[in-house]
Amino acid sequence: MTSTTIVLFLLLTSIVILLSSTSSQTLPPYSGFQGEWRLLQTSIGISAMHMQLLATDEVIIFDRTDFGQSNLSLPGRRCRYDPNDTVLRVDCTAHSILYHVNTNTFWPLMVQTDTWCSSGSVLPNGTLVQTGGYNDGDHVIRTFTPCLDGTCDWVEFPNYLSQRRWYATNQILPEGRIIVIGGRRQFNYEFFPHSSNYASSSQNFFSFRFLRETTDQSENNLYPFVHLLPDGNLFIFANTRSILLDYTQNHVIKEFPRIPGGDPRNYPSSGSSVLLPLDENKASIEAEIMVCGGAPQDSFSSASQGTFTSAVHTCGRLQVGAQNPNWIMEDMPIPRVMGDMLLLPTGDIILINGAGLGTAGWERGRAPVLTPVIYRPTEHFVGRFLVMSPSSRPRLYHSSAILLRDGRVLVGGNNPHTNYNFTNVEYPTDLSLEAFSPPYLSDEYNLVRPSILSTNGIVRYKEVFWVTFTVPEYLSVNVLSVRIIMPPFTTHSFGMNQRMVVLKLIGVTRLTPDSYYVTVVGPSKAEVAPPGYYMLFMVHAGIPSSGTWVNVQ
Known part of the structure; x- marks a missing residue:
């Protein structure tokens, strides 16, 4: 299917969760836990x-x-x-x-x-x-x-x-x-x-x-x-x-x-x-x-x-x-x-x-x-x-x-x-x-923490792709996002090449009571996200999943 066909299919499917129709869920940020x-x-x-x-x-x-x-x-x-x-x-x-x-x-x-x-x-x-x-x-x-x-x-x-x-x-x-x-x-x-x-x-x-x-x-x-x-x-x-x-x-x-x-x-x-x-x-x-x-x-x-x-x-x-x-x-x-x-x-x-x-x-x-x-x-x-x-x-x-x-x-x-000096x-x-x-x-956030099950290994500019994931408790779409981070080369207090792009979300579909897939659009252009390997994260109610590697092309 083309990207346009996929989007229309999702919008017409009865189990699509529209981004604007779900009540917002918020959590107290970091509730006193200091890492x-x-x-x-x-x-x-x-x-x-x-x-x-x-x-x-x-x-x-x-x-x-x-x-x-x-x-x-x-x-x-x-x-x-x-x-x-x-x-x-x-x-x-x-x-x-x-x-x-x-x-x-x-x-x-x-x-x-x-x-x-x-x-x-x-x-x-x-x-x-x-x-x-x-x-x-x-x-x-x-x-x-x-x-x-x-x-x-x-x-x-x-x-x-x-x-x-x-x-x-x-x-x-x-x-x-x-x-x-x-x-x-x-x-x-x-x-x-x-x-x-x-x-x-x-x-x-x-x-x-x-x-x-x-x-x-x-x-x-x-x-x-x-x-x-x-x-x-x-x-x-x-x-x-x-x-x-x-x-x-x-x-x-x-x-x-x-x-x-x-x-x-x-x-x-x-x-x-x-x-x-x-x-x-x-x-x-x-x-x-x-x-x-x-x-x-x-x-x-x-x-x-x-x-x-x-x-x-x-x-x-x-x-x-x-x-x-x-x-x-x-x-x-x-x-x-x-x-x-x-x-x-x-x-x-x-x-x-x-x-x-x-x-x-x-x-x-x-x-x-x-x-x-x-x-x-x-x-x-x-x-x-x-x-x-x-x-x-x-x-x-x-x-x-x-x-x-x-x-x-x-x-x-x-x-x-100027040399190794331990004493x-x-x-x-x-x-x-x-x-x-x-x-x-912190374990206190495990009930709302998303876990990525699968996604495309290759993410192409402006093209639609999916991420399948689970959330143990319940999903609030208004506080859900997908983002990619290019890892920096760090030395002398500066992370060269470091950048994050929050990707455009189209919709979320429920597969089972606790599993979903989200439809996402790849970065709009290489000036926003230069080609290369990124860590892709899902963030729900301020709590991120573990990342997965994707190659942006």
Whole structure:
């Protein structure tokens, strides 16, 4: 049947539950439950500086090669021979692992060149493309393609990048390419794969004056915040300024007002940023950016002298499509620098990890913020922030966090030292992994929690598909939604490529007393949801299912 025939069939069937005809059901959000922490691994052998969840429910984790030896040996007596390494030229230890979420086990991988402070994106076929790093790794492209036989490992392409990419930011594009922006002393961007189709130029990189303009003596526009917008342009935030870039023409379309307060938000001030969920059920898709935390202008130099300034306590929201866009500011319950912002399946945002004093960089952070905070963007202005249960482990410089398909948040890392240092320091290197379970995972919500039974493995743009699911108690359609999340590449407090799309619902059909199928329309265009693997969640009365993987094409 065609998509039109399917829709008409559903609308004419007597057991269709119309979205507007069912009384609304609401639950008290998180009814006093503040989430809980669980230690997964006391040591994975490396510090989790970079993380990426793959569509195999495996997590690529890596740090840098020039720490010296890690605490995890490479298998089969393998060793890395690198005459350019600044610390250890023959190294028989791993600096990358593949963590298996479902079994809570991990396997060492071999990285040949230095990945320190690098970036990444996942291609539509599920391959991780990882870009740059330090020293002999700064021009390198590395790829990792998941496999079933356990033989997968990094494949490296030396000197592929046109420019040195250290502290750069990546973004997957609607056509499936990757743009790599900036890096230390790099006021330009380039693409993977290389192409001469952009800006009518045959060169492989393009000058970007905005990055030069936003750099100060501390170079604190590193890891700029980059978000692909539904109009196909890029929102780019560096320091306190932000612009709208047409990357196909290398043209800045507009500049937005500076974020109030004058405090920088990018490395080493290291705030964080997300693109709020894009909702296909609205007449027009509104893009809104949120930026939280950071450190005042002179925090880096002050910390170098032993004075640790309080972190930034504000968040700003900007509706980029408004006629006269202006930042709307809010106060966080806890000042935070080096915190990660992650989209949860509910559409809420968790702020996790970081410090209350100082800034990013070696030994420059103090007062660990052990307490996550959940921000509810659709709630009334007062009461949007919910304070969660604290962890017992500081996660400062070189820590990271990602959302897992089961709704937990995986957290690892913390190494504010130039090597692995476990003794006689205030914040020892941490090689552990732990998981935070947000309140929605509490057993008290099991009666209204949806469980996905099946769905299409491939979701096509503008095409109708189904999700079959169960709800143990009873279904209230007015508080039901289907949404997809692209997992981010997280490092240094920013989740590159992270986005959520709330898909358009047509109707819900009851199959049995507790099972249903919902009819959904795929994303409207690649600018809204670039091609690739997403986690699909159902959310009922504010409580999400576990996710399932779909490939958007």
